[in-house]
Amino acid sequence: xxxxxxxxxxxxxxxxxxxxxxxxxxxxxxxxxxxxxxxxxxxxxxxxxxxxxxxxxxxxxxxxxxxxxxxxxxxxxxxxxxxxxxxxxxxxxxxxxxxxxxxxxxxxxxxxxxxxxxxxxxxxxxxxxxxxxxxxxxxxxxxxxxxxxxxxxxxxxxxxxxxxxxxxxxxxxxxxxxxxxxxxxxxxxxxxxxxxxxxxxxxxxxxxxxxxxxxxxxxxxxxxxxxxxxxxxxxxxxxxxxxxxxxxxxxxxxxxxxxxxxxxxxxxxxxxxxxxxxxxxxxxxxxxxxxxxxxxxxxxxxxxxxxxxxxxxxxxxxxxxxxxxxxxxxxxxxxxxxxxxxxxxxxxxxxxxxxxxxxxxxxxxxxxxxxxxxxxxxxxxxxxxxxxxxxxxxxxxxxxxxxxxxxxxxxxxxxxxxxxxxxxxxxxxxxxxxxxxxxxxxxxxxxxxxxxxxxxxxxxxxxxxxxxxxxxxxxxxxxxxxxxxxxxxx
Numbered sequence: 257x258x259x260x261x262x263x264x265x266x267x268x269x270x271x272x273x274x275x276x277x278x279x280x281x282x283x284x285x286x287x288x289x290x291x292x293x294x295x296x297x298x299x300x301x302x303x304x305x306x307x308x309x310x311x312x313x314x315x316x317x318x319x320x321x322x323x324x325x326x327x328x329x330x331x332x333x334x335x336x337x338x339x340x341x342x343x344x345x346x347x348x349x350x351x352x353x354x355x356x357x358x359x360x361x362x363x364x365x366x367x368x369x370x371x372x373x374x375x376x377x378x379x380x381x382x383x384x385x386x387x388x389x390x391x392x393x394x395x396x397x398x399x400x401x402x403x404x405x406x407x408x409x410x411x412x413x414x415x416x417x418x419x420x421x422x423x424x425x426x427x428x429x430x431x432x433x434x435x436x437x438x439x440x441x442x443x444x445x446x447x448x449x450x451x452x453x454x455x456x457x458x459x460x461x462x463x464x465x466x467x468x469x470x471x472x473x474x475x476x477x478x479x480x481x482x483x484x485x486x487x488x489x490x491x492x493x494x495x496x497x498x499x500x501x502x503x504x505x506x507x508x509x510x511x512x513x514x515x516x517x518x519x520x521x522x523x524x525x526x527x528x529x530x531x532x533x534x535x536x537x538x539x540x541x542x543x544x545x546x547x548x549x550x551x552x553x554x555x556x557x558x559x560x561x562x563x564x565x566x567x568x569x570x571x572x573x574x575x576x577x578x579x580x581x582x583x584x585x586x587x588x589x590x591x592x593x594x595x596x597x598x599x600x601x602x603x604x605x606x607x608x609x610x611x612x613x614x615x616x617x618x619x620x621x622x623x624x625x626x627x628x629x630x631x632x633x634x635x636x637x638x639x640x641x642x643x644x645x646x647x648x649x650x651x652x653x654x655x656x657x658x659x660x661x662x663x664x665x666x667x668x669x670x671x672x673x674x675x676x677x678x679x680x681x682x683x684x685x686x687x688x689x690x691x692x693x694x695x696x697x698x699x700x701x702x703x704x705x706x707x708x709x710x711x712x713x714x715x716x717x718x719x720x721x722x723x724x725x726x727x728x729x730x731x732x733x734x735x736x737x738x739x740x741x742x743x744x745x746x
Contacts, residue, residue: 270309272317285316297360303350325484332492332697334499335419340394362393383539392444416467432479437544438498492696503692505711516662520560535643555602555640587623659688674724684715
């Protein structure tokens with residue numbers, strides 16, 4: 257029993273990685289699933305697709321490693337956050353497709369709540385803003401839109417969960433309905449100071465509290481799965497960005513990480529006290545261990561790696577994401593792409609903005625669009641860092657630790673360092689999210705080292721230092737800000 261199974265359930269795929277007793281990945285499996293777009297700005301997943309791709313990936317990874325459940329000390333789960341599910345407690349069947357974090361269908365509901373003057377209370381209680389991004393208004397929509405759902409919820413027949421809770425329910429055969437503090441903190445329903453579900457927020461959104469899961473530490477006893485040939489305890493759970501923060505060893509206040517997956521999410525550890533942002537960043541829980549909460553400021557970008565996927569699947573300009581670096585290196589400068597396909601996240605929070613491209617000429621082609629797509633990730637990251645520097649003294653004085661699939665591109669990481677003026681550190685293991693989930697479970701099982709020794713194990717692959725002069729950097733960023741303003745004005 258010297259292995260850990262980490263489940264990394266993402267927006268476009270599910271993955272399972274087996275780690276050994278030295279926290280080295282020994283086998284993995286991954287499976288993509290279909291993205292559903294039933295209306296403009298709406299994004300859904302089939303709940304069963306999420307579960308089946310996770311289950312198949314787990315079995316495939318164990319098979320590759322030539323292991324069974326009897327070899328596992330525990331399971332750690334990390335997940336796409338805010339994606340919202342509602343299911344029948346008796347049958348375990350979802351009542352509707354999962355509503356994905358990118359979905360904007362509750363924009364009008366959020367605007368009504370803002371107009372009624374509720375955002376200050378929301379911000380103080382939850383650390384969040386009134387935006388369709390978060391789970392609470394999605395859950396309210398499900399209760400009001402699925403026939404009979406609200407009445408059944410009032411009777412206690414239904415369960416709500418983000419993806420972590422859904423997977424835990426399935427893994428334990430419906431035996432456990434729970435979540436962890438990091439996922440709870442993304443629902444609009446959780447009081448991050450009191451560490452409990454907020455009756456005030458539930459009343460505001462008309463959510464019956466009987467729907468809500470039990471909230472635990474990130475490393476805790478979450479129940480047992482009987483699906484892998486022997487009983488295996490589920491011992492770790494954290495939302496994907498918090499798991500990446502843990503996996504990057506960002507345990508000290510002032511440490512920052514930025515993850516580049518479907519979206520981009522930067523977290524700044526602010527320690528034991530929540531810091532409310534004056535620049536429309538989120539105040540969130542970085543992790544909760546042994547009952548002690550560590551907070552973070554977070555900036556959320558909705559579209560990062562997804563813009564490369566759009567080049568591939570939408571425009572058919574590339575056949576593989578790895579082609580973008582070579583194209584960008586050959587491209588002429590000048591095109592600015594604002595990838596607001598599902599609105600703008602931090603620090604703009606404009607749910608109604610849509611994507612736009614500026615500076616197009618007859619010479620614009622695949623090379624220029626690829627470069628503009630990669631540069632957009634750097635520009636959006638600078639937006640977040642500028643806000644963090646304004647909110648928290650000392651932000652940005654340390655290196656930015658990066659992870660996720662896009663960080664494999666040296667060109668993209670060098671542009672990121674250039675446009676932000678910050679040192680960018682890429683770790684030896686890019687998939688910090690899965691590492692964080694594995695450590696939570698392994699530490700709980702007594703297999704992995706404690707927090708301080710784990711942080712010392714972090715290994716650098718490469719540092720990228722700013723090479724762009726300040727004048728060029730600021731000129732390019734000013735063009736980006738003009739493009740944002742134009743897209744918002746459209």
